[in-house]
Amino acid sequence: MTGGEILLRSVGVLVALVLGATLTWRLEPRVLESAGVTELGPAAGTHPQGPIGLAPNPDVWLYPAGPIVAVLGVLFGAVVIPLGPDLVGQDLGIGVFYFIVVIDFVVLGLSLGGWGANVRNAAEVYYRAVAQLVSYVVPLGLAYIGAIMMAGSLSTIAIAQAQEGLWFVVLQPLGFALYLVTGAMQAYRPPFVEPFSRHIEHGVYGSSAGWQALLWRLSMSGVLLLVAAMGSVLYLGGWNGPLLPDPLWMILKTLALMVLMLWLGARFRPLSTAEMLALSWKVLTPVGLANVLLVGGLILLGAGP
Amino acid sequence: MSLGEMAEWFAFLVLALISLAGALGMATTMSMFRSGIFLMASFIGVAGLFILLSADLLGLLQIMMYIGGMLVMILFMVLFSMDPGGAMMADMKMSLVERFFSLGLSSGKKDDGGGDMEHGGHDGGGMEHGGDGGDGGGMEHGGDGGDGGGMDMSMTTPVKGWAALLGLANGALLTGLLLLRPAWPESTEQPNPDSAEQIGNLLMGKYMMAFEGAGLLILIGIFGAVLIGRTSRYPDDRSRTAYVTVDAPPPEVEESAGDVVARDSKEGD
Amino acid sequence: MIPSAYAVVGLLSLIATAAALLLAAVYHPPVEVELRDSAWAQYRFGFPVYALIFLSFDMEMIFMYPWAVVFANLGLEAFLDMLVFIAILSAGITYAWKMGGLEWE
Amino acid sequence: MAVPLTAYLVVAALLFAIGVYAVIAQRSAVMILMGIEVLLNAIGLNLIAFWRFVNPGDYSAQIFAIIIITVGAVEMGIGLAIMLLLYRNRSSVQVDDYAELRG
């Protein structure tokens, strides 16, 4: 791969992400507000807010590192999202695993930025974000595993290709449902918006301004976009679809999934961290395990590719 | 040297630097939070080295494990530590390395002077953080004049000097041996690019025992963590309402009846 | 080759991030600042046992990825392995649940 | 491979040395636990480097490395649980507060 190509691809990834994020940024508040949601979560960043709170002594290394790490995570993740069989930043053999790992950088970024700001409301973000991480990682992983089992590969391309005939959502509705819930957790979208709750002045938003605020918004919109994109790769067949060109299918599915997640999330009141943890460990994880068993049984019976 | 080799060297050096600096930062910074983050950086650096060595699954696995692990660990460190942000410790006298990794930490007193937290015992910057010599002593923080806050805030043991010496000696000796006496039969074989499948097959085949054994080990981990770490009915919990600081130690845990076997207090002699 | 694939990923992301940073650097909206108290102190959080079992569970998940990849090839044997594994996981969850580990403190 | 095996091993050895320092010099049990994680990390790096240069055809070493990571994770879980218990009972995890048993 030549240097020019790399440059081209990086610009592509960046542009795709910025465009997608902007779209998300515009789209999200409308969906939420139309559903009557008051806790906007990360989408609150699009609304004007009061003065930002700063401590006299923030951690001069961690505080600015927060948004950069978060954006880095989103960008890292975007690299493996395919828009078509060849239209991908880079096909890693273990792309899905890679994705699930690098998206965690967003949590890391939130923690760094929140703690580093040394302000009560921001520091609280750290605790809530970690609680969210503790909640979603296991059931989300279980939701991924269903698809991986059927595709027999960790590559995003291979997984999408495996769904040429039949989308996994048909075979694994339980897994898809699980993904919807845990995806919302991973993206901090309603009803799981504790780290961006109004009570703590929207968390990190309340203590960052200028380029930091911009990067936060980019990454928070980007993470929703990526979760939806990965969802469509895992369960909705990625670019597969009749008539329309591949990338368009992918974009459509991603947006649809995004809207679906937001709309569904808006049906529920915001959950507290405690409720979210209980939900995750007492409901989602057992369901995820059952799903893995189910999928295993299906595969043994010869279902799937 | 080809471009690829140069790139490899560059990547290696950067990643090695991250690993080592991260580990060193972990051990020396005054901020507990930074400590955890530095360690995470070190792990990510090592994960990068793994990837450079073609063990990508393992590298990513390491990142995944330790982002979660370290973030959780920091939670506990913040709970256990008097000064998790290192703001107070930052005013102490530090060795060069410690100062470097604690850069940008301050108590913020000079700016506002609005003494938000009064921690007794440090009058006139008399606090000294450790001695970096080999004398192994010099841990007198705050002296005895402190009122309640006069406790020993130091983050290191009295044998810090020896520890540094020993670490250095160990490292130097090992490095020397590694450089001067390589005894490793190198092979030119190339690894299989599909590492996930390779590992999966091994886990399902030859290392079945390790696979299930590790599963059991993890079960023991869960079991032990729950059994040891579970609460025995806190009277009430303030951490949701007052969400910032808990200065007083948490109330004594009441064990349920019959949960205590009488023991005598050991008197040392 | 594995390292070169990741080199591409790394370069891609770094270039993209640099661009994003450049983009952001030109963004200078007016800011109103309020000075707050320092927040670094001991803090009791409500989910210690969750966090502890998460550490172990996370590791357990890691074993499942390579397994999921080869599952389809190995068939029944892998399924039995997985049964054992899921039994282990379920035992852990049940234990934590019944022992009051899955509660906010 | 442009970077020789020795380079990786040296990095691992230095990590090991730093871990040694942390385990001995840190007063807080959590920090000691971190030091131990650094030690485990050095082991992992050593293993993978040897694997890549000595026997890359056999992935057994990666299994060993996974086991090491597992050990680290589980140790972290149990260790933190122990420290939580200690903290609940005695409000301290400084190791030198626990020196009553001796002699």
Next chain:
Amino acid sequence: MTAGIQSALLLMVPILPLATAGGLALAGLFARSGDGRLRRWPGWVALASSAFSLGILLLLWGREIEVSGEWLGVSGLAVTVALESTELTYFLAVLVASISTLVILYSIKYMETEAGVIRFFAELALFVGAMLALVLAGSWIVLFSAWEFVGLASFLLIGFWYREAASRRAAQRAFLMTRVADMGLLLAWLHVTMRLHTSRIDAFLGSLGTPAFTEAELLILALLFLLAVVGKSAQLPLTAWLPAAMAGPTPVSALIHSATMVAAGVFLLLRLFPLYEASPWALTLVLWLGLAGAVVAAIVATGQNDLKRLLAWSTISQLGEMVFAIGLGAPLAGAYHLATHSVFKSTLFLTAGAVDHGAGTRDLSQLGGLRRSMPLTAAVFGLAALALAGVPPLSGFWSEDLIVAAAAAKHPALGLVSVGLVLLAGLYIGRAGVATFLGTRRSPPPQEGAGPKDPGGSMMLAMLLGGAAAALTGLLLHPAVEGLLPFAKESGAGAAWRIAAGIAGLVGLLAAWLLVRSKGTASLFEPLPRLLERALEAVPELGMRTAEASSFPLPRFEAALDGGAQAARGLVLALTGGAQRSEAFLDGVALAGVRAVEGVTELTERTESRVFGRGGDRAAELLSLAGARLRPAQTGRVYLYTLGLFLWTFGTAVVSLLFWR
């Protein structure tokens, strides 16, 4: 009698008392002491078992029997368990059984008022059983096990009065000091077993003529066995435990510390005599060790005021004589003396116990004139004492006669020394007897109305039997002894030596009588006895305290020189001034004594305060000092533990450099 029945009977000999011990111990768990009517049954049961054993032994008279079975046989190593009744072992078994029976008989009455009788007799029976197993042992493993059990039983018996600190300390000390020596036995027999791949004792003895062992090996083995002998028989330098063990009940002293346990060491020497014959160096060492022990202990005995301690030192001395005899190459004399000594010394102990019971004290300076109130006791004591002093034709004479003869045959000087030993024996036993039974009572009886009187019942019976035996054994046994024991008779020495030996004891007795009449119970050769006693007690700590000890002689020498000068002046005066000046001579001698005593007092005080003042067992003290030095290593600080761990890694790395080539 078929061979099977014989074997079974032989097995019964040690097992009967052992089983009795077990039964009594079980009974002790359920029966609570304090029931007056049932106080005596444990004694009778124990007596019955012991008597049965004796009976069985007598039934087996003159038969060579062997019982053996393989205990385990692994990888070319056959460890057998064997009992055998040969001339020597049979002889000693009969001896042990009869003395035990006598002592148990005595104890029934003696212990009737004590609490814990059941425990006592259980322990006694255990001891008897173990002792019988010890002498009858045909394989090393049985020998060693019995050896240990004897030690254990004596530990329990000496500590019978566990409420007294002295008792407890004495018990522990006895066990530990004998056990130190046991390690010699253990290592030696392990080595033999490993070499020969069998644990039969006779296999070892049979291999002595063959090149199975090198000469150096034999010497080492002999020395290792000698270590065991020294510990068990309280020879120099491990004597300290025996006098201290007098804190136990008197029957225990009679049984353990005169006749049986301490004799086990001598028995071992006799059993392994071929080994020592094959290793002349070791035999010489045995000779000198025995001689030194005999002389030193005899001197110490002359200074004792506690009747039982006196007897204990006397025992050490007599054991020394036996060892000496064996060292001379005259095992017959040693064995013979072992037998006669057992009889008269246990009788002496029994009478000492009666005195203690009757008069309420054993302190010579408070006793006196008991011949009137305890005539029978006095008579028995006298008989036994005369036997000890080697007065013909009582038992002691015959064996001491043999020893003197053997010594004289070796070298006239040795003969003289052995005659001197007889003299000393007469001296100290005479002093004890005279001070106890003759003259007048020196202190009032403890209670009015309950004056001292002869004991009744089984105690008296046992004493009378013992007295009779003490008188007659020699006479009866003498013609048979060569047939009974497997040793060749030594070439006899001249009649002059025999007469000298016979007279020496009488002279000693006479001198004792005179001295006690003139000087009361004051110690005779002060400072020597007390000094030696102290020194021997200090032995376990010798190594540690050598430096301090080196500062001791100075004041003593000064004082002694000073006193010596006075004495010399008095002597000169006496010689020049005639009879009327003899008073001045005596003054001078007395003054010399006083000065010497002063010096010694100072010395002993310093010894007490510096050496013994720390309390506890001395050897353990010494070692636990080392332990105390090590303890701080366990600092309780975990960072130091890990520091140590990583120091090891560094050390390993450094050491690995040594392998660079």
Next chain:
Amino acid sequence: MPSETASCLDLWAIYPELVLAGLGLLLVPVAAFTHGRGRWRYLPGGLAFTGIVAALGLTARMLDWESQTVFCNTYALDGFAHVFKLLLLSGAGIALLAILAQFRGHNQLAHAPMALLFATLGGMGLSSALDLGLIVLFLQMLSLPSYVLVTLVRTDRASNEAVLKYFIYAAAALAVMAYGLTFLYGMTGSLELGSIGAALAGDGDQVWIVLALGLILIGYAFEMTLVPFHFWAPDVYSGAPAAVSGFVSVVPKIAGFAGFLRFVLYALPDGTGGWPMLVTLLAALTMTAGNLVALRQTHLKRLLAYSSIAQAGYILIPVAVAHEVAGAMSAVGYYLAAYLLMNLAAFSVASLWERTRGTDRLASLAGMGFRQPLPALVLALALLSLAGIPPLAGFAGKVFLLEVGLEGDLTWLVLLAAANMVLALYYYVGVIAKLYLERPAPNEEPAKAGSGVLYVATFGISTLGTLILGVFPSLGLQLTDLLRRLV
């Protein structure tokens, strides 16, 4: 060499382990459900005991199987493994009884059994594992549940301190050991002990072998409580509940010996790297230091801790000559069996005392022989056995040890051991004298009612075992002779 095929799945070879693992897995939820429910709390203990007995039976059935490796050369199935498994299982069974007895009526009663099961499982694995990865895994599986056991009484100060020290020391030791193992891999490119041994025996680089040996030794020596890696042991044994101390002093130690022997005999055959010399030195150091420090102890558990350190020193004598003297292995096995029984007997008496009196001070033992004859007798016999008085098992064991030492030309070490045995007698006899030769404290309340059937069972099994093993050592030796059968 079989490759990664399905043939590696030799489940038939690990039935005993499977029983324990399955039972442990089952017990985890069961324990949670029986927590705090009166008599139901005995259920896990009962099941675990049944399981241990079943595993014992299954292992015993395998004794005469042909030696072979299973799971693609990663797991050995030979006499060595079977005998060690029998030892571990019996130790675990007796210790389980003692733990159940001490925690009778306590909520933790439901949870202790599975920790014990898992630890035993780790030990069993360690005695069979032929692969470096498995060794590390099983070592960890041995340690982790032990932490849980040590801190069963969660609010106890001493327990808390003990578990902290145990944890830190164990974790550091394991890490250092694994670091050493990686160098073995680097030198040979193999994780299998057998091929490592084959590669190192010829022309291995001595410098790295010695270095690796030194590092690896730490992990095993820590489990075996050898000086200078014993520091954790006294603190942990005295801080943990006595019954648990009994378990921790027996099962991990036996497993440590099993693992160490397997490691050196396979990976460093014929004394490669000079390990026999190293072991000899450690043996001398261990027995001497353990005994000396034990002389000055005032608490029973601590005294027993140092005593068990010293005992480990004795056991090292045959280990040091294991590669050249034929009877060495069976001496190790026999002594470990004896040690297991006598040590558990002693600790279970300490446990009874802790339960009824709440103390383990030696002073509190005064007059115990009259107040509580049975436990006192058990303790006295155990101590006499530890001291090596015939005809108890400890005596025969010591005889074999010394004999093997003499045969292996370690005369100086044997002499030192003999001196040490004498030295050890001082403190053992001191305790016995306390039991029988001292009067109880005047104002002490009379002993509480009977010791309970579980204690009686513990005492009975361990004491009778000590006696039987001592009187009929050929029974034990026939079994431990199987230790020589290695694959």
